[in-house]
Amino acid sequence: MSKLRKRNLPASPHTRLTDQLGSTEQKIKKEIAIMKKCNHPHVVRLLEVVDDQLHERIYMVMEYLGGGEIKWRNSRDEPTLRVDQTRRICRDVILGLEYLHHQGIIHRDIKPANLLWSSDRRTVKITDFGVSHLSVAQSLARHGKGSAPMDEMDAILMDDSDLSKTAGTPLFLAPEIVADTPFDDAGSNATTIPVRKQPITKAIDVWAFGVTLYGLLFGVLPFMSSTEYDIYRIIRHQDWDPLDTMGVDRIPAGPRYSRTPNDNSEGTLAMNLLHCLLEKDARKRITLTQVKVRDTIRLHNYLLTGPAETPLDPERPGRSSGLAERDRIRPRGGRQCDSR
Numbered sequence: 001m002s003k004l005r006k007r008n009l010p011a012s013p014h015t016r017l018t019d020q021l022g023s024t025e026q027k028i029k030k031e032i033a034i035m036k037k038c039n040h041p042h043v044v045r046l047l048e049v050v051d052d053q054l055h056e057r058i059y060m061v062m063e064y065l066g067g068g069e070i071k072w073r074n075s076r077d078e079p080t081l082r083v084d085q086t087r088r089i090c091r092d093v094i095l096g097l098e099y100l101h102h103q104g105i106i107h108r109d110i111k112p113a114n115l116l117w118s119s120d121r122r123t124v125k126i127t128d129f130g131v132s133h134l135s136v137a138q139s140l141a142r143h144g145k146g147s148a149p150m151d152e153m154d155a156i157l158m159d160d161s162d163l164s165k166t167a168g169t170p171l172f173l174a175p176e177i178v179a180d181t182p183f184d185d186a187g188s189n190a191t192t193i194p195v196r197k198q199p200i201t202k203a204i205d206v207w208a209f210g211v212t213l214y215g216l217l218f219g220v221l222p223f224m225s226s227t228e229y230d231i232y233r234i235i236r237h238q239d240w241d242p243l244d245t246m247g248v249d250r251i252p253a254g255p256r257y258s259r260t261p262n263d264n265s266e267g268t269l270a271m272n273l274l275h276c277l278l279e280k281d282a283r284k285r286i287t288l289t290q291v292k293v294r295d296t297i298r299l300h301n302y303l304l305t306g307p308a309e310t311p312l313d314p315e316r317p318g319r320s321s322g323l324a325e326r327d328r329i330r331p332r333g334g335r336q337c338d339s340r
Helices: 023-036 083-102 136-143 152-157 160-164 203-218 228-237 266-277
Strands: 002-004 046-052 057-062 115-117 124-126
Touching (some): 023 046, 083 203
Antiparallel strands (some): 002 057, 046 057, 115 124
16 A cells, blocks of 8 residues: 655755654554554554655555455345344444554544455454544553653654544544534534533544444444435434334344333343443443453443354345454453433
């Protein structure tokens, strides 16, 4: 994969680094720097970078994943994955995202198109770090304030003011991202600009994961409209509803708010998880650590249970799937998301 380099102002020892980098080249260098920090079974690896100054191109050589991107719906907007396949995909994404957040990296564009199969379709990996961000707040939380000082490039990479810019795919953006988007109920020509009320944190990846899970289960996304501004309005103010069945195997989906005591059906567990992932208040949204926890009641058994281990192959719906013992998300004590 190649990236075009733009000509910049002539550099000198007195030229600031931010001035030496054109906007396109700076984004490329930032993506490279972030990917160099990643080494995880569920994150695509950057193998080599070739800086061709003669032809003004930068080549990024990445790990090859022969399975391609996840195909999650057909031309009729119907799901193409079985529910057990979706479960396995989500386990891998959770493990990869948890690793990224531990490194201080906010992906900012989690969606099915950025999830790739390995050739044997046993593993899903997160890719495309073009709009990802290395958060200074996340890194300080991990390493502490007494960690080694950052060099100038790290200071650019970890400029949290970049999080104030809208980045990612509109249908997957969290409510706190679009909170300051100019619009009102009259349409997209609004002039009022609401003040952003919630900080932008790694919780935006959790929301995008929730939108992705909904899409994998139902073949459509939970917040849809014909215009971008209307999408933002719907994300902020409207709730989501499940369809009647999940997956190509048409497993009944549970209600949003089950009134049946001890209802451990697959549909109810899935809706319970979606309810916690698609919480509009980022402060109340479930964390990835909580997603991995199995409490004394029932909530996240949805991701912890599954059939026996066999490859995941969307083109062979008769095959079952599961999680190898070494990759299994292990239950442990913890707090449960409030289920309203």
